[in-house]
Each structure stands twice: as structure tokens, then as C-alpha cells.
Amino acid sequence: MQYILIALLATLALTSSAWAETMKNWFNDPFIQVRNAVPDCPLPLGPLVSEEEARKESHWRTERGTSCWLAGQCSKPNSYLYDAPIAHAVQAHFSNDPAFARSSLWLTFQRRFVWVEGCSADPAINAAALEAFIRVETDVERVIVNVRMPGQGKAPYPLAHP
Secondary structure: OHHHHHHHHHHHHHHHHHHOOEEOOOOOOOEEEEEOOOOOOEEEEOEEEEEEHHHHHHHHHHHHHHHHHHOOOOOOHHHHHHHHHHHEEEHHHHOOOOOOOOOEEEEEEEEEEEEEEEOOOOOOHHHHHHHHHHHHOOOOOOOEEEOOOOOOOOOOEEOOOO
16 A cells, blocks of 8 residues: 555656646747737737757757748848847837737747737737738738637637646
8 A cells, every 4th residue: 555655646746747847938039918908818828838848849940940041031040030120120010009909919929920819809800900910020921810809718829827
């Protein structure tokens, strides 16, 4: 009986340490909130990953980051070098324009891609409008919109606190 209890405790310790693994923005990808009008909108996971996931992604990020430059599609040697300036420009655009005021929106910037995640209380808001608004910044390669509209259930994006 004592051995069973020890084995059970050891299993619980291993399981709880895996669940308690720190999620972190290991690559310092810009992650910003640009609207905050929907109070019950769940916080997206954004660029948070575990240390193990970060290790797995590091090679892929290096390859993807430099392939843009090698293909002649970027003037900078790594597509991730665009992210901070794009984030600053897009954030300024949101600050200077009242569009999407009835929304809670977070933006993640990775390799010239912008993920828009959040909720909107305005049923007239759509993915095409959000994409067009963000694409004003010329260095944006792609915009991915995952926004929950009124009446929809579960958030269409991974959550920071499930």
C-alpha cells in the first residue's frame, strides 16, 4: 500500500509540474490590446508558449525569418525585425481612429503577420473590415482575424487562462 501511495504522489508531482510550466513570450513578439469595450472578453494566449514549445519553434522561426530576405521579399535580413515597427504603427492607427470602438481586441505580431483576437459588441464588424484597417501598414504580409461576435459561444482563439 505504501508503494502505491508513493507512486501516486510521484505521478501527481510530475503531472502538476507539467501543468504549472511557465508560459512566456520567449521571443518578445509584440502583443498589445488596442480596444477594451467588451468586459467579458477572454484574454487570448497571444505569443505565450512553454519553454519546450519555444525550443521547438526556434529553428522554424530562424528559417522562416530569413527565408523572406533570401527570397527577396524583405529588405531586412529577418522578417521578425518588422514586428515592433508594425506594432507601433498599427497601435498609433487604432489610437487615432475610433473604429471598432465597441470591441475588445488584442494584436499579436509575428514575422509580418498580425493576429487579431477578441470580441466585438458590434455585429456590423467583420474580418474584412479589420483586415483592411490593419493593412494600412505597408509591411504587413497577412492579417488573421479571430473575433467572437455577439451571440457566439466559445472564443475562436486559444486562451491565456482557460
